[in-house]
Amino acid sequence: MSRHFFTFIFLILFGTFYIGKVSSLKCWRCSSDSSGSEFCNDPFNSATIPQRNLRWAYVDCNVAIFKQQSFGEANNNPTNLRPVCKKMRQIINDKPIILRSCAWEDSETPQGGCKNIQNPSYIKADFCETCDTDGCNGI
Numbered sequence: 001m002s003r004h005f006f007t008f009i010f011l012i013l014f015g016t017f018y019i020g021k022v023s024s025l026k027c028w029r030c031s032s033d034s035s036g037s038e039f040c041n042d043p044f045n046s047a048t049i050p051q052r053n054l055r056w057a058y059v060d061c062n063v064a065i066f067k068q069q070s071f072g073e074a075n076n077n078p079t080n081l082r083p084v085c086k087k088m089r090q091i092i093n094d095k096p097i098i099l100r101s102c103a104w105e106d107s108e109t110p111q112g113g114c115k116n117i118q119n120p121s122y123i124k125a126d127f128c129e130t131c132d133t134d135g136c137n138g139i
Helices: 003-021 051-057 064-071
Strands: 026-028 058-060 081-092 095-106 123-131
Touching: 026 081, 026 095, 051 058, 095 123
Parallel strands: none
Antiparallel strands: 026 058, 081 095, 081 123
């Protein structure tokens, strides 16, 4: 058999193994103040999510759009970022709101707290936490 055949087989096997090891982080994405998103409140109960909402409520955070949205304009160098799930409790005009989303953090910073939260004066971040396992922001 030719050398090219063995190279081709090696590439197929390596590609299959490598693709099998690539994983994506899935997080809950919702806001308790949105219509139809009462399930987002604490305590969170994924069993109460209407079937029609599951597609947008449990999402793949490795999709580039989430990286762009969470990266923002604070830093112009998006290297060394890792996807995380985020849960935030904000007080907006004296009303508590729970937000669950995908975010991207600097790989060099310790995980857990949210860094550099900048809110207008009428929004207070009461609680914020990040985690890196599927669905962890639903706790």
